[in-house]
Amino acid sequence: MKFIIQIALAILFVGLLSSCSVPVTSYQNGTSDFDIKRYFTGKVIAYGMVQDYTNKVTRRFCVDINGSWQGNKGLLAETFYFNDGEISYRNWQLTKLDDGKYQGTAEDVVGTASGQQSGFAFQWQYQLVVPIDGETYQFILDDWMYQVDEYRVFNRTAMKKFGIKVAEITLFFDKQLPQESCSPVS
Numbered sequence: 001m002k003f004i005i006q007i008a009l010a011i012l013f014v015g016l017l018s019s020c021s022v023p024v025t026s027y028q029n030g031t032s033d034f035d036i037k038r039y040f041t042g043k044v045i046a047y048g049m050v051q052d053y054t055n056k057v058t059r060r061f062c063v064d065i066n067g068s069w070q071g072n073k074g075l076l077a078e079t080f081y082f083n084d085g086e087i088s089y090r091n092w093q094l095t096k097l098d099d100g101k102y103q104g105t106a107e108d109v110v111g112t113a114s115g116q117q118s119g120f121a122f123q124w125q126y127q128l129v130v131p132i133d134g135e136t137y138q139f140i141l142d143d144w145m146y147q148v149d150e151y152r153v154f155n156r157t158a159m160k161k162f163g164i165k166v167a168e169i170t171l172f173f174d175k176q177l178p179q180e181s182c183s184p185v186s
Contacts, residue, residue, distance in 0.1 A: 034120050034147040037096060039175070040067035040076055045182060046155070048171035055168075059083060062182035063171070072096040081182045110138060120147045128159075139166070151176035 046063040060083040067076045074094035081087055092113075094104040100117035102124075113126030124143035129136050143157040155171035 033100075034117050034122050034145065034153075036094075036102060036117055036122060037069050037074060039147065039150075039153065039173075040065065040074065041069055042067060042175070043181075044173050044175050045177050046171045046173045048155075048169060051168045051170070053166050058167075064181045065173075079182070115143075121145065122147075137161070141169075145173075 044065040044067065046065060048061050048063065049057050050059040050061075052058050062081045064079045064081075065076055067074060069075075072095060074092075074096070076090075076092040076094065078090045078092070079087065080089070090106050090108060092104050092106045094102055096102055102115040102117070104113040104115070104124075104126075105111075106113070108129045110127035110129060113124060115122060115124035122145040124141075124145070126141055126143075128139050128141050130139055138161075140160045140163075141157050142160070143155065145153050145155045147153050151174060153173040155169075155173065157169040157171075158165050159167040159169060
């Protein structure tokens with residue numbers, strides 16, 4: 001019985017540690033505001049990688065993004081090109097709310113994603129359905145974007161299952177690249 005209690009406490013401790021996060025509002029005193037609507041209007045290219053829980057890179061990819069807005073409603077059409085040859089698509093339907101808050105839906109997102117901009121940072125949280133080896137799994141994503149300048153944004157995403165981080169996704173967005181679209185990732 002003592003062993004079971006120790007295991008339960010260890011799982012609880014890991015769950016608590018993995019849920020700790022800095023509030024996005026801690027970035028509100030930055031020198032500039034990250035305007036999601038302005039940044040994600042037109043074409044953007046992003047390069048990224050997925051790392052498993054051991055930090056091993058398991059996939060690399062490039063994303064072509066085309067954003068358009070009508071008032072406070074936006075569409076981000078994303079095409080992902082993975083190094084293993086897979087191509088996938090996601091179309092975010094976004095709504096800008098008050099006080100830097102956003103909501104969104106997409107084909108592979110369960111329910112509604114929610115996010116908030118503060119200073120140079122943007123936090124986006126949602127549940128994503130991911131196909132793996134013929135089955136689908138739901139993960140909680142905690143997505144953080146940090147604007148470096150008017151052209152570049154870094155993105156780090158924690159992917160969790162049962163409150164435990166199972167993977168991390170890192171992206172680098174660039175609006176200034178001379179390249180028009182992604183080339184195959186090898």
